[in-house]
Amino acid sequence: MAQPALRAALVRLGLSQDAATYATDTIGLDSLDAWRDFHTDIDLDGLSRNLRNPGGLYDPPDGGPPTKHPGFPVSVMALSNINVLRLALKYHQQVQRIVAPADVTSCLDRAMGVPHRLP
Numbered sequence: 001m002a003q004p005a006l007r008a009a010l011v012r013l014g015l016s017q018d019a020a021t022y023a024t025d026t027i028g029l030d031s032l033d034a035w036r037d038f039h040t041d042i043d044l045d046g047l048s049r050n051l052r053n054p055g056g057l058y059d060p061p062d063g064g065p066p067t068k069h070p071g072f073p074v075s076v077m078a079l080s081n082i083n084v085l086r087l088a089l090k091y092h093q094q095v096q097r098i099v100a101p102a103d104v105t106s107c108l109d110r111a112m113g114v115p116h117r118l119p
Contacts, residue, residue, distance in 0.1 A: 005101035014078030036089035
């Protein structure tokens with residue numbers, strides 16, 4: 001079971017709640033270290049294909065017969081944000097800084113050069 005904070009961070013990056021749950025629980029990307037370890041854009045492309053068309057059967061909520069899994073919508077913006085997340089996490093590892101799931105959006109803002117805003 002993944003951290004609810006990590007799923008919330010993925011939703012803030014643009015994934016739907018169902019796609020974030022599928023990525024963390026079914027695919028096994030249940031820590032920021034796992035997201036950091038995407039080495040190439042090909043891995044990220046494979047993740048997007050897996051989310052958009054996961055394959056297999058699932059039981060519909062209405063109790064009908066098992067049908068093909070419809071997949072989850074994943075926007076280009078969400079994939080771009082995940083790519084920036086991957087690079088920012090690698091940078092934070094290199095400079096030996098710890099990033100918590102609650103810090104993900106501020107981590108991305110610093111990586112993209114967005115000035116910090118006080119509330």
